[in-house]
Amino acid sequence: MKIAVITDIHGNAPALLAALAEIDQAHVSRIYCLGDMIGIGPDSNEVLGILFNRKDVSLITGNHDEGVLALIHGQPYPKSHEDTRNHHQWIADRLDPTFVARLDSLPRVIDTMLMGHSILFTHYHIEQEKLSATFYEDPFSPIVQPTLENMERLYGDCHQELICFGHHHPTHFFTGKHSTYLNPGSLGCTPGPYARYASVTVTQEKIEIELRKVAYDNTAFLAAYEKLNVPDRQFILKVFHGNQLKE
Structure with a gap:
């Protein structure tokens, strides 16, 4: 069977549509979306509409999804994320209310077996005792640099054959003695005009991955960042989109 792994769309509808057009041509059995569908980009409603209208997508939440939901529900917002609060409030104020219940219902992890192989889908590492923690309690582990040694240390309490995650926007692809660590890279936040995802072919004998x-x-x-007066747009365009806009 063939699956696709996407993550960190971050409100970028045209990037998502471009990736899905290629994915659909490949006739995958399932798409796994690893959180941060919303936030950063201005197309949160469009992105959620696309994903929720499909029957072949399994989704989990990321920190941006949970941050926006916390503000919508009037829940405490962590000081560790204070620099994103205004931006998340802007997203929350514009989010289609019909999407809120669906977002609330999403899990943080999917732990499954495909063709006899154990696979974990998570936005980023979460310690077992924090799986039910609120967003205010900072459930996600701190980001570490993408090396095999760091991945083995970070996911030392996870024993699945394939561990798929996002959160840190660069691509990660490492194979150790017991696990393969796959982060296809952010789909919607890239330094160039391209969308990233991973195609994963799973047979009883092996798992093959193509970035x-x-x-x-x-x-x-x-251009929509300026047109819509997205909060923190200059920082976002520089850090998350590689200053692609030309003066």
């Missing part, structure tokens, strides 16, 4: 990049026109998407 994919799909070109798309991001001109209108990037």
